Amino acid sequence: MLDGSAFQYVVSVGVEIVEDLVIDWVGRHIYFADSGxxxxVVCDFYAAICSVVISGQLDKxxxxxxxxxxxxxxxSDWSSSSHIGSAxxxxxxxTNVITADIIWPNGLSVDETIQRIxxxxxxxxxxxxxxxxxxxxxxxxxKVTHPYALDIFENTIFWCDPLEHEVLSVNKFTGKDYKILMKEASLTPTGIHVHHPSKQSHLTNPCRNVICSHLCLLSPTPTRL
Known part of the structure; x- marks a missing residue:
């Protein structure tokens, strides 16, 4: 479990506008986008050590x-050079993987089962x-209107529409089974995450037995930060 006091510390110091946050359940780190x-940034769960991992050529x-x-x-980034990047x-x-015909890339998710974003x-x-x-x-x-955030679970895409105050879903392959799961005028949903054990593959943390002075982070090739 997360330590509450440490969590409060890492998200409240040196932060301006947090747009999105995800958990690395293998390396046990928090990643978040700060548009301000x-x-x-990446932060360790427990030691409250943080480091900037992506900077430069980011606007929003x-x-x-x-x-x-x-x-x-x-x-994802909104700017005069809106893009989806990877590292x-x-x-x-x-590297930037999507750069053309993209304007307001709001939500982003990885479907590990078919290796797609x-x-x-x-x-x-x-x-x-x-x-x-x-x-x-x-x-x-x-067709969608005003989409803001999304997540994937099995064959279903879930997303939210803050202007229509809705949470919706659809089959990711066929576009069928289109449903409004929630519509509530008092809610303005701007984030959505599906949590299930099957979404977190059981992987050995290669950093578990490594002593690092700061953070030991996962990468396509073993590297220490």
Whole structure:
């Protein structure tokens, strides 16, 4: 379990505008996008040690997602050069995987079962997916309005629409079984996460028996920070 006092410390010091936050359940770290400081930060669960892993060429960092099995970190950014980027979870091997025909990439999720990323574009009003390297890009065959955040579980995409005060779902392959799961005028949902044991693959943490002076982070190739 997380220690409450440590958690409060790492999210309240040196932070301006947290847009999104994800958990690395293997390495036991917290990653979050801070659009105020224009960077992405990783913090240790317990020791309250933090480090900037992605900075520069970010304007409005919005969403973050991790793929621990491959040691990969993904993020989205709104700017004059809006994009979806990827890097090792230690910040190494940085690259932009989606750069064209993208405006407001709000939500972002990794579907580890088929090795694809999914994202919503709040300006183009659509949900898209691609392989983790950005290839085989597809627009999903259903209409959405004002999408803001999304997550994947098995064959279903879940997303939220804050302007319509809705949480919705649809089959990720066919676009069928379109449902409004929740609609409540008093709610303005801007984040959604599905939690289930099957979404967290049982992997050995390669940092468990390693002594590091700061943080030991997952990456496509073993690296220490």
């Amino acid at each position: 400081r224009k960077h992405i 960092s919005r969403a973050v997602a991790v793929y621990p099995e491959e040691g990969l970190l993904f993020w 090792g979870m230690d910040g190494s091997q940085r 999914y994202w919503v574009d709040g300006k183009l009003n659509r949900i898209e997916s691609s392989r983790i390297d950005g290839s085989d890009r597809k627009i999903l065959p259903f």
